Amino acid sequence: MSGVIELRDLAGEVAREAGELARRRRAEGVHLAATKSSLADIVTEADREVEGLIRDRLRAARPGDGFLGEESAPDAGATGITWVVDPIDGTVNYAYGIPSYAVSIAAVRGSTAPAEWEALAGAVYAPATDELFHAAKGEGAHLAGMRLSVTSETPAGALLATGFGYDPATHDGDLATVRRAMTIARDLRRAGSAALDLAFVAAGRLDGYFERGLKPWDLAAGALLVSEAGGRVTILDTESTRPMLIAGGIRVHDRLRAIVGEET
Known part of the structure; x- marks a missing residue:
């Protein structure tokens, strides 16, 4: 399973770098670039810059892979593996200075439809708390060296x-x-x-x-x-x-x- 671990580690490394860029840009001041589906659905200049950094880093490390990001044109690639990327998930929070936002990077195989793809590795990095959640198929999910586990009992609801x-x-x-x-x-x-x-x-x-x-x-x-x-x-x-x-x-x-x- 070394392949998925390498993908996981790459996702985490790039997510950290991208998150640090997002954090710096937020401290410098947010500039709105556009709206998407509605006036409330915004894009910041940082979204585009962060996605560009992620795309460049992944292309340099794995030039044959595909890319599906929120802010740029998709690329099918040639390896059957596609990187699915949200450069700043929680853009409205980000624009308002609410620290609940994250960089999300995943590697999937096959289809780019969520119900059909095979997810291989992924990382979610929260710049505000410096927390990197990451996972690889068959290897568990981890945070700060500790294996994660969902809750099993909810007696109070x-x-x-x-x-x-x-x-x-x-x-x-x-x-x-x-x-x-x-x-x-x-x-x-x-x-x-x-x-x-x-x-x-x-x-x-x-x-x-x-x-x-x-x-x-x-x-x-x-x-x-x-x-x-x-x-x-x-x-x-x-x-x-x-x-x-x-x-x-x-x-x-x-x-x-x-x-x-x-x-x-």
């Missing part, structure tokens, strides 16, 4: 996380999903970074996570973290423009799927 789309037309449906999920919840968190939410599930800081409309780069590294930490990840309604991702320890995942999955 599950601490859940979720997120909402930027399109106001989707908010009623998202809130209806939250009402359903709250029947098994101890409480709910909405922190604004899917990559960190998934990393926190892997680390046992959250019991479960669900969200509609995630893009491949939002979940690639985080989903592998959860799986390698002994959890379960399911993507439902994959033909929709807003598929539903459910992640958690086995019991919480299955309960969430039974509740949330009824609407798909």
Whole structure:
């Protein structure tokens, strides 16, 4: 399994460098570059600069691999391995100075569709806390040298996380999903970074996570973290423009799927 470990280590090394660049740019002041799906869905100049750094570093280390990033054109590559990258996951937090943002880098094989690819390695780096969560297929998920494990028991109810789309037309449906999920919840968190939410599930800081409309780069590294930490990840309604991702320890995942999955 040395191949996946090398991919994991490369992802972690590049994520740290990219995260440090993002942190520096935030300290210097954020400049908005564009909006995407709506006025609330922003891109900063730092997003583009950080993705450029990641792309350059990965190309130098593995020139034949493909690349799928949030801010630049995809490249299919020639090796069958694609790097799926979110340079700053949680851009709105980043722009507002809220420290809940992360760099997410994953290596996948085969399809670039999350329900079909084989995830090989990934890293989620949180610059504000200097925490690097990383995983390799079959090798577990780790943080600071410690192996991560999802929670298995939630006697007081599950601490859940979720997120909402930027399109106001989707908010009623998202809130209806939250009402359903709250029947098994101890409480709910909405922190604004899917990559960190998934990393926190892997680390046992959250019991479960669900969200509609995630893009491949939002979940690639985080989903592998959860799986390698002994959890379960399911993507439902994959033909929709807003598929539903459910992640958690086995019991919480299955309960969430039974509740949330009824609407798909």
